[in-house]
Amino acid sequence: MFSAVVGLVVLVALWEGYKAVGNPDGTVLLGVRVLPRADDLSMPHVWDMLQRLGRPELTGGRPVWQVVLSASLFTLGITAVGFVAGAVIGLLLAVAMQRFRIVERGLLPYVILSQTVPLVALAPLIAGWGGTIWPEWMTVALIAAYLAFFPVAVGMLRGLQSPQAAGVELMRSYAAGWWRTLLKLRFPASLPYLFPALRLAGAAAVVGAVVGEISTGTRGGIGRLIIEYSREATSDPAKVYTAMLGAALLGLVVAALVSLLELPLMRHRRRVSVVTM
Structure with a gap:
């Protein structure tokens, strides 16, 4: 903090x-x-941006800070859905790649290649797939998940492969199978790699949600608000930066939430390490 x-x-x-x-x-x-x-x-000066937050968005309307806060909360909800989905997919891919070497060799290059696809081109494609099957916000959540799964998959894979050979051999001497070795050895060892990856995934999910809202025209979120305020850039430049400030704070909030999740798990890991020593 x-x-x-x-x-x-x-x-x-x-x-x-x-x-x-x-x-x-x-x-x-x-x-x-x-x-x-x-x-x-x-x-514009920083104090001009802060003053603009307190003034009405339109004549007789709500203050800008209330509009930005409401839009940020809307995007936060979509980001949370995309982040959780991306993290789960990334974890499953990492476990599969660690378990089967052929899966790692065949899948990892495509996982890396997937991040080279421009979001501007991907968003309309996903929206077209959904059509009337799912609402607009779900398209944005899928884009957020698409960006979020990559750092989790790569970071978790590295973490699962981090235990030393001596530790793996010790688990084998105890007749521990793959699943028990995963839970007792590989997963605890992967935590220092997992949480930095989750923080990156959270930031990526925010970027994906904002870009997705802009690309698909989804209303109610901070991405759409940035587009609307940018139309007044020549007459009210400080107003544009209020929406950008909301997007930046949204990223910090997501990173803070991940850090709150990290504290109890890492504290437990340190306690186990001390007892083992």
Whole structure:
């Protein structure tokens, strides 16, 4: 938590510092803009964004912060569905690849290759598959799951393969089968690999949900709100950044929830390690 606050303070300082000394027209090198414009239209002050959160979205309407919060909660629900689905798929794939070497050799390249498909092209395809069978939000959840399964599958596979040969041989000497070895040895050893992968999966699920909402036009979420607010970028630039701030905070919330899940399991693992020693 402390590091997150420090990181936020540093980000604000860098933003305001560049705005104070940066070129309003941007820095151009060999005809290519290498640094963004520092004018109020492109980079409004942080306090202007915060003030805009407290003002009504439209005349007589709700404050912007309420609209952003409602949209973020909508996207959070979709992200949670996609994250859980992606994590379960990733775990199952990792277990299958660890159990059968031929599955790892045949499947892992395609798992890696799957992440090269552009989401902008994938979203309409998934929406077309669903048609009227499932609601729009489920298409967005599938896109989030598509991005979330990859880090879990790769990280968990590495974790399941991390036990030393001596530990595996010890389990065999106890006549422990594959399933018991998985539960008693491989899965506990994989926890330090699993939770960083889950944090990456959470961030990827947020990105997938936001991009999916933008690509499919799903209403009610923060992705759609970014599109709607971007139409007012020339007249109300701070309003655009309020939606982006909501998306960024959504990613932090998902990462924090994963960290809360990590604490009891890792504490139990450390306790078991101490007792074993």
